[in-house]
Amino acid sequence: MELSRFGQRFARYSGIIELMDDLGDALSENPDLIFMGGGNPGRLPEVEALFQQRLDDIMADPNERHRLFGIYQSPQGDLPFRQDLARFLHQQFGWPVGPEHIAVANGSQSAFFVLYNLLAGEMADGSRRRIHLPLTPEYIGYRDQGMCDDFFSATRPTIDHLDDNLFKYRVNFDAMELGPEVAAACVSRPTNPSGNVLTDGEMEELDSRCRAAGIPLIVDGAYGLPFPGIVFEPATPLWNDNIVLALSLSKLGLPGVRTGILVAREEIIQAYTRANTIVSLACGTLGPLLARELFRTGEILDLSRNHVAPYYRHSANEAVEEFRRQLAGLPFHIHNPEGAIFLWLWFEGLPITSRELYQRLKQRGVLVVPGEHFFIGVEEDWPHQRECIRVSHAQPSDAVRKGIALIAEEVRAAYA
Numbered sequence: 255m256e257l258s259r260f261g262q263r264f265a266r267y268s269g270i271i272e273l274m275d276d277l278g279d280a281l282s283e284n285p286d287l288i289f290m291g292g293g294n295p296g297r298l299p300e301v302e303a304l305f306q307q308r309l310d311d312i313m314a315d316p317n318e319r320h321r322l323f324g325i326y327q328s329p330q331g332d333l334p335f336r337q338d339l340a341r342f343l344h345q346q347f348g349w350p351v352g353p354e355h356i357a358v359a360n361g362s363q364s365a366f367f368v369l370y371n372l373l374a375g376e377m378a379d380g381s382r383r384r385i386h387l388p389l390t391p392e393y394i395g396y397r398d399q400g401m402c403d404d405f406f407s408a409t410r411p412t413i414d415h416l417d418d419n420l421f422k423y424r425v426n427f428d429a430m431e432l433g434p435e436v437a438a439a440c441v442s443r444p445t446n447p448s449g450n451v452l453t454d455g456e457m458e459e460l461d462s463r464c465r466a467a468g469i470p471l472i473v474d475g476a477y478g479l480p481f482p483g484i485v486f487e488p489a490t491p492l493w494n495d496n497i498v499l500a501l502s503l504s505k506l507g508l509p510g511v512r513t514g515i516l517v518a519r520e521e522i523i524q525a526y527t528r529a530n531t532i533v534s535l536a537c538g539t540l541g542p543l544l545a546r547e548l549f550r551t552g553e554i555l556d557l558s559r560n561h562v563a564p565y566y567r568h569s570a571n572e573a574v575e576e577f578r579r580q581l582a583g584l585p586f587h588i589h590n591p592e593g594a595i596f597l598w599l600w601f602e603g604l605p606i607t608s609r610e611l612y613q614r615l616k617q618r619g620v621l622v623v624p625g626e627h628f629f630i631g632v633e634e635d636w637p638h639q640r641e642c643i644r645v646s647h648a649q650p651s652d653a654v655r656k657g658i659a660l661i662a663e664e665v666r667a668a669y670a
């Protein structure tokens with residue numbers, strides 16, 4: 255079969271596809287594998303019960319049931335849902351947001367695909383523009399989303415060493431250049447994979463640098479503010495008409511529902527909506543129906559602050575303590591766990607690549623993600639890229655503890 259350029263780009267066997275296939279195969283061959291690799295959220299009984307109740311209410315009401323199964327949502331997303339969400343954002347944060355500033359997506363992943371390719375790539379005048387990542391490592395899922403090569407550029411962060419084997423990445427503003435070839439800047443906050451939360455100061459600086467360059471700042475809040483709020487450090491949610499805020503219901507516990515949300519100025523929402531209509535026609539109705547009530551009542555904040563964030567704060571702290579115990583004496587560093595559902599471990603001077611470590615760990619029965627793939631847009635060779643792994647702490651604590659023991663054994667063996 256001869257494939258088009260698009261086909262060749264999107265059907266090829268890239269590093270990330272290989273890795274995801276490998277994870278899937280490994281799991282089907284050995285279902286007892288300890289799964290510390292993917293971004294699946296943990297199971298929180300109170301949250302599951304709340305969504306179950308809401309689903310029961312929908313199913314018990316013939317009109318709601320019909321809205322769930324029998325009606326296409328408007329391409330931009332159900333209007334009452336957007337109205338309730340806009341009111342919530344306005345009341346809670348004072349943002350000048352109306353339903354016209356909101357669009358629904360079938361998961362934020364697909365929203366990124368449309369948004370990135372609307373803004374960057376080949377321009378009408380034949381020039382090329384890129385998405386700039388002010389702080390790598392960044393989310394692996396961005397990596398292959400561009401319609402052309404060299405779609406991303408990135409700024410290597412500075413590294414602050416903190417006490418007790420912790421470190422923190424910071425945006426290197428001195429090195430960051432937003433020239434005419436940059437279409438937009440994008441950060442995840444908290445960052446997947448490192449669990450870094452960009453400080454309010456860093457966000458303000460990014461905001462003003464993007465404004466000065468005349469480009470939008472895309473903020474990926476998949477784990478962040480205002481929901482699911484998996485943030486353990488003081489941080490203020492930020493939005494204005496130059497910011498595109500991408501949100502998701504996935505990490506609240508609904509990854510199967512595939513609901514993403516964009517909050518942006520009207521011009522961007524309209525362009526996104528048209529493109530998304532061509533690609534998807536309309537988005538799924540389940541997410542908006544399940545969540546609407548939570549926005550109307552403001553209950554989403556209670557859920558995030560009192561259930562979701564504490565679960566992951568606890569699991570992160572436990573995992574850090576366990577790693578410190580198990581890795582004692584080795585040259586390891588853990589990124590300060592400031593949010594999200596992962597720990598990011600850096601084994602300085604590791605004699606094998608993180609990819610080799612990943613292979614060895616898979617043989618031992620624990621799945622992690624090797625760090626190499628997260629350094630998107632970094633052109634220079636930087637050994638740090640091959641010395642890190644991402645480890646999820648979202649699974650039950652017994653499994654996490656066992657996984658950590660296996661990781662520590664293999665790392666110790668690698669240094670020996």
Ligand SMILES: Cc1ncc(COP(=O)(O)O)c(C=O)c1O
Nearest residue numbers: 293361362363393446476502504
């Ligand atoms: C940082 C980040 N952004 C976006 C996504 C996409 O999430 P979804 O498509 O489930 O909304 C993920 C998923 O893991 C993520 O980690």
